[in-house]
Amino acid sequence: MIDLNSELMEQKMKVDFNTYDLSVKELLSMVNDGLINIAPEYQRQFRWDEERQSSLVESLFLGIPVPSLFMATNVDGTWEVIDGVQRLSTMICFAGDDSVREKVNAKKVEPLKLKGLSKLANFNDKRFSDLPVGVQNKFKLTSIKVTTLSDKSDKDVRFDLFERLNKGGVNLTPQEIRSCVYRGGFNDFLKELSKDSNFKNCVHLSERQENDGTREELVLRFFAYLYDLDSFEHSVKDFLNNYMSKADKGFNYSENDKLFRTVFKILNDALPNGISKGRKNTPLNLFEAVSVGAALAYMNNGKINTAGMAEWLKDKELLKYITGATNSKPRVIGRIGFCRKKFEG
Numbered sequence: 134m135i136d137l138n139s140e141l142m143e144q145k146m147k148v149d150f151n152t153y154d155l156s157v158k159e160l161l162s163m164v165n166d167g168l169i170n171i172a173p174e175y176q177r178q179f180r181w182d183e184e185r186q187s188s189l190v191e192s193l194f195l196g197i198p199v200p201s202l203f204m205a206t207n208v209d210g211t212w213e214v215i216d217g218v219q220r221l222s223t224m225i226c227f228a229g230d231d232s233v234r235e236k237v238n239a240k241k242v243e244p245l246k247l248k249g250l251s252k253l254a255n256f257n258d259k260r261f262s263d264l265p266v267g268v269q270n271k272f273k274l275t276s277i278k279v280t281t282l283s284d285k286s287d288k289d290v291r292f293d294l295f296e297r298l299n300k301g302g303v304n305l306t307p308q309e310i311r312s313c314v315y316r317g318g319f320n321d322f323l324k325e326l327s328k329d330s331n332f333k334n335c336v337h338l339s340e341r342q343e344n345d346g347t348r349e350e351l352v353l354r355f356f357a358y359l360y361d362l363d364s365f366e367h368s369v370k371d372f373l374n375n376y377m378s379k380a381d382k383g384f385n386y387s388e389n390d391k392l393f394r395t396v397f398k399i400l401n402d403a404l405p406n407g408i409s410k411g412r413k414n415t416p417l418n419l420f421e422a423v424s425v426g427a428a429l430a431y432m433n434n435g436k437i438n439t440a441g442m443a444e445w446l447k448d449k450e451l452l453k454y455i456t457g458a459t460n461s462k463p464r465v466i467g468r469i470g471f472c473r474k475k476f477e478g
Contacts, residue, residue, distance in 0.1 A: 151281045152201075157193070157224050158273035160202075164225060165233040169204065169212045171221065184249035186223040187257075191250050193224075193275045201278040212281060213313060228261045228272060292374055307370050308346030308353070311377050319381040323349045326393050331401035335408050335424075336415045351420055353377060356389065358425045358469065365462055396428045396437070403439035410446070410455075418455045418468065419446075426472025438478035445475050 155163075163169040181189075192199055202217035214221060222237055227245040234244075244260045247253075261269060292314045305313075312320055326332065327348035338347055350373070357376035358365070365372045400408070400423065408415045408423050423446075427437050445451070454468035 151206075151283060153279045153281070154276045155279050156273060157228060157275050157277065160221065160277060160279075161225060161229050161233050161273075163212070164221070164229075164236050167211065167236075169214065169221075170207075171214050171218055171237050181219050181223060183245065186226065186245055187247045187249055189220060189223050190227050190245070190247060190272075191253050191256070194253060194256075194272060196275075199277070201280050203280050203282075205282040207316075215282070215313075228269070306345045306347070306350075307373070308350035311353075311374065312346060312349065315374075315377045315381075317381045318386070319377065319384055322384075322386055322390075323352045326352045326390065329394055329397060331394065331397040334401045335397055335404060336420060337407050337409065337413060339414055342414075351417070352393070354417070354421055355393065355424050355428070356380065358421055358465070359428050362425075362466065362469070365465060367460060367462065369460055392428060392431070396424065396431055399431075399437045399439065400424070400427055403442050416455060418459045418465075421465070422451065422455065422468035422472045425469045426474075427476050429469070429473045430476035434477055437476045439476070440478075442475070 160169065164171070189199065199220065200217070202221060203215045204212040204217075205215055207213055223245070225234055225237055227247075229244075244262070246258060246260050247256050248258065250257050256264075261272070264272075292310060312324075332352075333348075336348070336351060342348075353373055353376070354369075357373055357380075361372075361376050364375065408420055410416060410419060431437050448471075451468060451471050454464050454471060458464075459468075
């Protein structure tokens, strides 16, 4: 018989939290000092308009309870915002000076001017600097509840919590969450390679994908399928999380930098219209097949045979592997293997 209580306790032990009551002034100071970090993945998600920001400011002035800020503790003791980027950014845009606003790329934005307030109608059209010092101090001393996830929690737990909390928050993509959770040399490496000109010419993405971490995820997919295909089962998200978690250990950066750039230089020369099936954007499964297949051929033969590539990309056998339910392990292996054979000649 399954012991539900034991299962519950086992999972609860993986998660460790602390709670704090901090003033707006303390939060702004911690952001300014680098103790609270709003990662770039979050900064570009600041979406609230002036009226919604003003409504939060009014609630804080009136002492109306607002949801807690949720953060994760990094190994260096700093905090990473998980849930509450809109609320914290609003406080910064309203009451923060240039130095703290610069921390969240808000320096170029004019400080928030309140608008649309109903309870505090006389506050409309006023910035923080327009308010009497006594009123400013009341706002800065307003208390905010902050919950922090301890750094004792493992990376899988942290990713899961980021994902759960952001379903109702800033809606980050899995790769944007990975970029926050799996920090380090490998994450920086993915970002650097995502800027490679040949790679960018080969892979066409939508405007949204250009800004949501998809390029970095494609670089991750390249190395994950190249080196860890045997670990793939069905969930691409879990597969990529697991590889990103372990890739930083023993990864040969110089060798793989050269491999990646060489492969995409050859592919870019062979495919002036990029990796596609005649559509504007590059299908992710076709990218996996072509890029990893080419890399395997290069690692085996020291070259990539691209003769007739435009024709065999339309081959019915390849289309079978990239159409329909394509994330089964046999189809992933099938499409990569098909392209590898073609590239090996």
